Amino acid sequence: MSDSACVPSAASTTPATVSTAIPAKTVSSRHSALVRVTHWITTLCFFALLISGIEIVISHPRFYWGETGNNLTPTLFKLPIPASRNLVPTGYGYVLPDQNGWSRYLHFQTAWVLLFTGLLYVIFGFVSGHFRKNLLPPGTDLSWPAFAAECSSHLRFKRPSEAEAWSYNLLQRISYLFVIFVLFPFVIWTGLAMSPAFVSAVPAAVNLLGGQQSARTLHFFVSLALVLFLLVHVVMIFVAGFWSRMRAMITGRAAEPRAGTTRTATTPAGTDMERP
Amino acid sequence: MSEPSSRDLSRRKLITTGIAAAAGVAGLGVAARLAQKHGLVPPDHGGLYGLGETLTYASQRLLTRHSFAREFSRSQISKPPFPNELGPLPDQFKRLQAGGFADWRLSIDGMVARPAAFSLDQLKSYPSRSQITMVQCEEGWSYIAEWIGVPLSHVLDAVGVLPQARYVVYFSIEPFWWESIDMADALHPQTFLAYGMNGDSLPVGNGGPLRLRVPRQLGYKSVKFITHMTVTDNLKGFGKGLGSASPEAGYSWYAGI
Numbered sequence: 340m341s342d343s344a345c346v347p348s349a350a351s352t353t354p355a356t357v358s359t360a361i362p363a364k365t366v367s368s369r370h371s372a373l374v375r376v377t378h379w380i381t382t383l384c385f386f387a388l389l390i391s392g393i394e395i396v397i398s399h400p401r402f403y404w405g406e407t408g409n410n411l412t413p414t415l416f417k418l419p420i421p422a423s424r425n426l427v428p429t430g431y432g433y434v435l436p437d438q439n440g441w442s443r444y445l446h447f448q449t450a451w452v453l454l455f456t457g458l459l460y461v462i463f464g465f466v467s468g469h470f471r472k473n474l475l476p477p478g479t480d481l482s483w484p485a486f487a488a489e490c491s492s493h494l495r496f497k498r499p500s501e502a503e504a505w506s507y508n509l510l511q512r513i514s515y516l517f518v519i520f521v522l523f524p525f526v527i528w529t530g531l532a533m534s535p536a537f538v539s540a541v542p543a544a545v546n547l548l549g550g551q552q553s554a555r556t557l558h559f560f561v562s563l564a565l566v567l568f569l570l571v572h573v574v575m576i577f578v579a580g581f582w583s584r585m586r587a588m589i590t591g592r593a594a595e596p597r598a599g600t601t602r603t604a605t606t607p608a609g610t611d612m613e614r615p
Numbered sequence: 616m617s618e619p620s621s622r623d624l625s626r627r628k629l630i631t632t633g634i635a636a637a638a639g640v641a642g643l644g645v646a647a648r649l650a651q652k653h654g655l656v657p658p659d660h661g662g663l664y665g666l667g668e669t670l671t672y673a674s675q676r677l678l679t680r681h682s683f684a685r686e687f688s689r690s691q692i693s694k695p696p697f698p699n700e701l702g703p704l705p706d707q708f709k710r711l712q713a714g715g716f717a718d719w720r721l722s723i724d725g726m727v728a729r730p731a732a733f734s735l736d737q738l739k740s741y742p743s744r745s746q747i748t749m750v751q752c753e754e755g756w757s758y759i760a761e762w763i764g765v766p767l768s769h770v771l772d773a774v775g776v777l778p779q780a781r782y783v784v785y786f787s788i789e790p791f792w793w794e795s796i797d798m799a800d801a802l803h804p805q806t807f808l809a810y811g812m813n814g815d816s817l818p819v820g821n822g823g824p825l826r827l828r829v830p831r832q833l834g835y836k837s838v839k840f841i842t843h844m845t846v847t848d849n850l851k852g853f854g855k856g857l858g859s860a861s862p863e864a865g866y867s868w869y870a871g872i
Contacts, residue, residue: 398755411697441865445664447667447671448667450667534675535832535871536679539683539685
């Protein structure tokens with residue numbers, strides 16, 4: 340009812356997106372329901388892990404390499420911030436409130452939620468062909484000139500073409516695959532390598548990283564890389580058009596490409612999960 | 616494709632999702648009962664973070680029941696050993712310290728056949744063991760030391776733990792400092808009543824004269840200045856019933872992470 344009510348106004352004020360106001364056309368999905376749900380669960384988990392992770396680091400903002408490190412040993416580097424424990428020599432004359440308890444509870448519980456969400460997504464990605472069809476760069480794109488052109492258009496914050504609303508560009512594909520198959524597994528590994536019980540069963544998890552403090556330092560750097568990805572990801576969404584990209588990831592709907600663009604006509608509306 | 620078919624599809628999807636959700640809830644119920652039966656539910660399983668705690672504890676109990684904490688070479692021992700900050704110790708401790716800890720006692724009661732109190736000399740008369748393991752604080756720092764003592768299992772054998780026992784609760788001379796571990800950790804060969812460190816007696820700064828070492832968990836489970844232990848099958852009667860002082864202060868009971 341509300342849909343039909345908004346057709347006239349949408350059609351009259353925004354002719355460019357007129358097709359989106361016609362229900363039959365907007366049923367088709369830019370992102371499948373599973374991708375959308377796991378995306379937003381991951382987003383929530385990411386912020387919970389980031390905030391609790393920062394709180395955990397504040398109790399000892401010193402980093403080391405090797406097996407051990409404490410206030411009496413040299414550091415690899417220190418964060419120039421005050422600590423939540425008064426024994427840590429930070430150079431600040433005050434101590435922040437201790438938030439470590441709930442931060443740790445939240446961090447580990449969220450890690451579980453993220454692990455299950457990630458497993459669901461990865462299994463779906465392989466079974467449905469999501470990775471192969473949407474994320475693996477097509478052979479034609481894998482050339483240095485194509486890569487260079489993509490980089491240059493990104494660096495100039497060029498608004499992507501309309502067709503890109505229906506598919507990922509080369510840089511997106513590479514960075515998403517890197518996040519999914521390199522950064523997330525590595526952040527889980529380095530996290531587990533800090534667990535005294537886990538490494539009692541799987542000592543190689545920490546030995547391969549060069550020690551428990553090395554694992555902690557690497558965990559910090561992988562987290563930084565993930566935060567960097569998040570920042571670029573959000574900036575790019577603004578460049579591409581915040582509302583259209585948000586709508587696509589929330590409702591699954593995106594503006595139908597005009598005739599002559601890359602959308603495959605044979606895909607039945609309403610049943611296609613992903614653009615081939 | 617016409618509209619009705621996609622509506623059918625979504626109805627079918629809805630029914631499938633409903634059945635899956637119902638199966639999931641029923642499955643969780645069965646899993647919860649099985650976990651409770653096999654001792655895979657931690658005492659702080661209630662509340663907002665209970666799910667995460669239970670998943671961690673249950674999965675690690677299945678994975679690590681018999682695994683050994685990493686041991687290190689003598690050259691990896693941290694020099695100097697790191698003594699964490701100590702609160703003001705009670706007068707009772709100072710009196711015992713003045714007497715060279717000759718009157719220090721570890722009493723063990725609860726579900727044991729022969730409750731007893733051990734002096735340090737008695738504990739030292741048992742076969743001593745040593746291990747070079749890491750103390751890892753939840754704050755982020757760590758150190759490696761050689762710990763000398765008697766495995767807790769040896770002392771528990773001496774008092775005769777009853778078969779229904781499930782936890783060992785242990786208390787420090789420091790007021791409000793108490794912890795507990797399950798029998799898998801209590802009987803683990805690396806769980807020590809440590810009275811020595813790096814070839815010497817255990818310094819007060821590191822928990823001397825007697826500290827429990829639980830090297831498969833974070834440092835706060837290795838309580839310093841141990842004076843009393845109770846063997847039990849239920850943690851409900853201790854403090855707020857969350858298993859130890861840590862959950863009461865906002866930290867998880869199981870600290871294997």
